[in-house]
Amino acid sequence: DIQLTQSPSSLSASVGDRVTITCRASQAVGGYLAWYQQTAGKPPKLLIHGASTLQSGVPSRFSGSGSTTDFTLTISSLQPEDVATYYCQKYNSAPLTFGGGTKVEIK
């Protein structure tokens, strides 16, 4: 099965900072990569699919890039409401797997 490795596992940044999270797949997944945001006590929320397509209603400070095995989620200007854990998910084939998560905090 394809494994997804996210880095870093956690980070602390200041409001307004640019934040980058990476997701590396153990085998090629094409562009079939999604990103989710999970705030405390809530279900995950879809942010990006197709590696770079922003889900409707998601602020434009979020962006995704990458293909094949290496992907990036970027928050261009970190806001207090972005405190959350972020997960990548590959969906090129079953099993549908998630990365281990990246916890983002405000410094």
Next chain:
Amino acid sequence: QLQLQESGPGLVKPSDILSLTCTVSGASIGSSTYYWAWIRQPPGKGLEWIGSVSSNWGAFRTPSLKSRVNISVDTSKNQFSLRLSSVTAADTAVYYCASHPAVIYYFDYWGLGALVTVSS
């Protein structure tokens, strides 16, 4: 707007069967447009996809749980269900129901989640 809500016992004994139901509103469970899925998250840990089902396209499950998992659809009630047999403490988790498009498998709608604890 599609909405999903989990229901079921919050406490299950070891070796028993964990049963959860997800009630769907805003779409027909019989639609060929969606798959209906279960995902779980142990306390303080990451997300694990359990399996997905469609009344049109069948079901598929994660290999590690395949022998213990049954996912089914009840079109008369617009619900789908999860049954996980021979549970242990390792099955303690928040269980989410979710949906994904039938042809592309990212999860666009989620329920709020239901905590199930396995304990005697």
